[in-house]
Amino acid sequence: MSAVPQQATAPGAPRIAVRDLRIWYGTGGAPVRAVDGVDLTINAGQTVALVGESGCGKTTLGRGILGMLPPSAAVDGEVVVDGVDLAHLPPRRLRAMRGLRIGLVFQEPMTRLDPLMRIGDHFDEVLRTHRPKMSRAERERESVAMLRSLGIPPSRIRQYPHEFSGGMRQRIMIGLALVLRPAVIVADEPTTALDVLVEAQIVEILAELRRNADCGLLLITHNLGIVAKAADRVAVMYAGHIVEEGEVDRVFSEPAHPYTRELLRSTISLDTSDLHYIPGSPPDLSAPLSGCLFHPRCPDAMRVCQSRDPGQTATAGGGRVSCWLHRLDELEPADREPLPDREISVADEA
Numbered sequence: 433m434s435a436v437p438q439q440a441t442a443p444g445a446p447r448i449a450v451r452d453l454r455i456w457y458g459t460g461g462a463p464v465r466a467v468d469g470v471d472l473t474i475n476a477g478q479t480v481a482l483v484g485e486s487g488c489g490k491t492t493l494g495r496g497i498l499g500m501l502p503p504s505a506a507v508d509g510e511v512v513v514d515g516v517d518l519a520h521l522p523p524r525r526l527r528a529m530r531g532l533r534i535g536l537v538f539q540e541p542m543t544r545l546d547p548l549m550r551i552g553d554h555f556d557e558v559l560r561t562h563r564p565k566m567s568r569a570e571r572e573r574e575s576v577a578m579l580r581s582l583g584i585p586p587s588r589i590r591q592y593p594h595e596f597s598g599g600m601r602q603r604i605m606i607g608l609a610l611v612l613r614p615a616v617i618v619a620d621e622p623t624t625a626l627d628v629l630v631e632a633q634i635v636e637i638l639a640e641l642r643r644n645a646d647c648g649l650l651l652i653t654h655n656l657g658i659v660a661k662a663a664d665r666v667a668v669m670y671a672g673h674i675v676e677e678g679e680v681d682r683v684f685s686e687p688a689h690p691y692t693r694e695l696l697r698s699t700i701s702l703d704t705s706d707l708h709y710i711p712g713s714p715p716d717l718s719a720p721l722s723g724c725l726f727h728p729r730c731p732d733a734m735r736v737c738q739s740r741d742p743g744q745t746a747t748a749g750g751g752r753v754s755c756w757l758h759r760l761d762e763l764e765p766a767d768r769e770p771l772p773d774r775e776i777s778v779a780d781e782a
């Protein structure tokens with residue numbers, strides 16, 4: 433497969449910086465704090481995977497970055513893309529930025545491609561809207577180059593979406609996001625609707641994208657196998673917070689947070705027939721707990737964990753973790769005692 437077109441941003445320069453982002457949904461009762469003080473940076477050419485159990489806020493964070501939240505959501509904090517804070521842009525300027533600076537890859541491409549439009553016309557429309565000065569010939573050249581870079585023969589440019597396989601349609605979606613050379617692409621579960629073989633192709637494309645394009649990619653996925661193959665860094669989300677972030681290899685081989693460790697254990701392994709799961713369930717985000725939010729389910733919980741937020745501690749390789757186990761030297765002996773009433777939340781599950 434040939435390379436995705438190159439851009440001029442210095443390798444490793446930040447393309448997006450999310451700072452203290454908070455997103456909550458007003459539901460009539462207490463607000464649901466779906467994203468609660470998230471910091472995240474994605475550099476040029478870097479893929480950051482966002483993982484965590486269902487309901488921990490991954491999609492809300494992705495949509496917050498894209499400025500595509502429902503009207504019931506309120507936002508505070510910063511989403512800085514190439515120096516512009518998107519979280520505080522008026523809706524019209526935000527719409528212009530979206531697509532141009534931030535691309536989006538959806539789970540199910542068929543719902544996003546117009547069945548009555550040829551593939552070439554999809555590319556043409558995107559380029560015409562966002563790059564009005566481009567000539568027709570230039571637009572066609574760009575479209576053909578993009579299709580070729582994604583392994584789709586340019587001869588198919590006049591075909592309709594239904595003439596492509598599911599995997600090819602997803603590649604076309606990736607191409608439509610990439611053709612504008614955005615600073616960052618958000619891909620929310622891009623392989624969920626695909627079979628295993630096609631999923632492997634998409635993973636390869638995402639890995640290729642990481643090597644050759646200089647945009648940043650936020651990859652939201654439940655599939656830790658994909659994270660291992662396609663991401664540079666992983667951010668582990670729990671109850672609206674990023675509890676651990678770091679290089680994929682390091683986080684997977686030496687998870688610093690008990691939640692990360694339990695999440696990794698809960699994936700089905702070919703080496704074992706045991707199916708491990710994390711007892712209990714994530715907290716109600718409209719009535720957050722004090723202290724570390726994972727403490728009711730944490731096998732390592734200490735007394736301090738139920739009352740005091742652990743803040744963030746740097747880990748090796750430029751990572752970070754929010755866990756008192758990494759700040760033991762700051763604790764009194766009484767703080768370090770194991771938490772006696774943890775079984776309550778496990779019983780809740782039953």
Ligand SMILES: Nc1ncnc2c1ncn2[C@@H]1O[C@H](COP(=O)(O)OP(=O)(O)OP(=O)(O)O)[C@@H](O)[C@H]1O
Binds near residue numbers: 488490492493
């Ligand atoms: N439109 C909405 N209105 C109110 N609450 C919402 C809305 N969307 C999501 N939520 C709540 O926000 C929290 C985070 O949901 P979100 O979909 O972001 O999690 P997720 O990690 O992406 O889950 P999944 O992996 O199942 O997609 C959940 O408690 C969810 O019920």
